[in-house]
Amino acid sequence: MTVSSTMHWPSLARSPRAPLHAKVARSIFERAVRMVPVRVVTPDGRSCGGDTGPSAPVFEIVRPGSFFARLGRDTKVGFGEAYMAGDWRAGPGTDLADLLTPFAARLTTLVPQPLQRLRAVVDQRIPAHHENTLEGSRDNIEAHYDLSNDLFAAFLDPTMSYSSAWFPDDVDLVGAGDLEGAQLRKIDGILDFAGVREGTRVLEIGTGWGALAIRAAQRGAQVTTVTISQEQLDLATKRVAEAGVSHRVDLRLQDYREVVGDFDAIVSVEMIEAVGEEYWPTYFAAIDRLLAPGGKVSIQAITMAHERMLATRRSFGWIQKYIFPGGLIPSLQAIDETLAAHTSLRVSQRRELGPHYARTLRLWRDRFTQEWPAIHAQGFDETFRRMWEFYLAYCEAGFRTGYLGVSQLQLTRAPAWG
Incomplete structure (x- = not known):
């Protein structure tokens, strides 16, 4: 596969002509970096920032x-x-x-408050083709996960x-x-949060490359796992066969909205971020x-503070444009509210892994390099690099500072009173 910067990102090939906007941006940037302990240097040898020490x-x-x-x-985006x-x-x-x-x-204080109020005017809107309909979800997932299995294998661990x-x-x-x-x-x-053991009927929403399905099958569970990435499905099928558990794993190219049946355990790892806010009720209702009855759900979700989610959910950022089209990171409060409004499920246990994600990302980046x-x-x-x-x-910095979090959540049905 060839990824050419001029073909995929033509706007990067030339500098935009926006002298007035550039002048305003320079003023805001130079003001902002005075509050940040970094040293900014320019080609003419000038230096500024909140810490000009060596x-x-x-x-x-x-x-x-x-x-x-x-x-x-x-x-x-810029x-x-x-x-x-x-x-x-x-x-x-x-280090970057x-x-x-x-x-x-x-991040929340770099831009002056009066200018932050202009967010609704200056923010780009999320493109309509990024909506997570059945067809749109497939396009969004293919844009990232179908880049190349070999690419991901180069920097991920053996699982x-x-x-x-x-x-x-x-x-x-x-x-670590x-x-x-x-x-x-x-x-x-x-798997422990979901109570997966011998004989458990497991549904996994979001196969990835099969590691969780293999691990569940090795516990003696019967696993149905769905993905909308053909590239992932092909490699996951091969990996399941190599692990000797094909008889316990049913791999499907299928959207979660199209699944039917009854499952004792449902698991989904960092899938909700790709669902989109409009479809959170659909996801949890499914x-x-x-x-x-008596089953358990276990999901792993990247999260952000509720007020930040509300402030940014309608705007189009760099991650959405270049990495995860159609994605939106939820808050724990949004998850709780969606569950209460659209399901009989509630969060019954929670495990926080934010600092662990920062370390995970660092190891991935080291391996990528x-x-x-x-x-x-x-x-x-080189543009792709x-x-x-x-x-x-960027993501590592977010988890380091707590701007982003990640939670493992166990969901169980709320007791029926009365």
């Missing part, structure tokens, strides 16, 4: 004109696009996530788990390195409909 993370602006023009055209285009980078000796973390910690791991409690997360063991621990945590020559040989270009570097580091 040990501060270095934000190096390579092409100021293009950087501020992109930022001025659309702040939420910052990441400018990195993809090479308009800025982490300075020598500065270390640079982004202080920005993430101050091919593309979600937060759960490292042992007695391990220093800064130095056994990603495969931590991913298996995460999967076991999900789970409620498919869950047998290490394996870049092999990834590049698959046909992915910078896009994925930014994506992984």
Whole structure:
């Protein structure tokens, strides 16, 4: 597969012409970085920022004109696009996530309050074709997960788990390195919350590359697992067969909305983020409909604070444009409210893994960087490399600061009183 920056992202090939917007963006940026403990350097040797000392993370602006023009055209998308285009980078000796973390910690205060009130005017709206209808969901999933199985295999651990791991409690997360063991621990945590054991009828919504289905089958469960990614289904089928559990796993290319039957346990790992707010009631109602009496549900969900979700849910950001079209991260409050309004289910147990996701992402990025020559040989270009570097580091910074969280949630039916 070949990913050409000019073919897939033509707007990156040339700098936008927006002198007035660029001037405003420069003023806002220079004001904002005075509150951030980083050192910003420009090609002419100028330096600014909230920490100009030699040990501060270095934000190096390579092409100021293009950087501020992109930022001025659309702040939420332009910052990441400018990195993809090479308009800025982490300075020598500065790790990208270390640079982004202080920005993430101050994300809600970097733009002055009067300008924040203009969000509804300046934010791009989410494109209609990103809506998660049956057809739209397939398109959105294919845009990310069908890039290449070999791409994901290059930086994921042997379980091919593309979600937060759960490292042992007695391990220093800064130095934790056994990603495969931590991913298996995460999967076991999900299966334990759902009560999966010998003879359990399990439905998995979102197959991934089959690791959870294999683990559940090895417990003696009978697993039905659904995905709308053909690439994932093909490799998951092969991996299930190699694990010797094909007789216990029914793999389907099927949307969760089309599933029928009764299941003792329903599991879904970091799938809700791709559902879209409009379809959260449908997602949870489907789970409620498919869950047998006395059954349990276990989901793993990336979350954000409720007020931040409300403030950003209608706007179009860099992650949605380039990484996960149609996605929206829920809040724990939104999950609770959706369950109460549309199902008989309630959250009965919760496990928080936010710092574990920061470490997971760092290990993925280290591996991505290490394996870049092999990834590049698959046909992915330098713009793609910078896009994925930014994506992984941006998310790591979010989990480091608590701007993002991730929860394992056990759902059970609320008791029927009266």
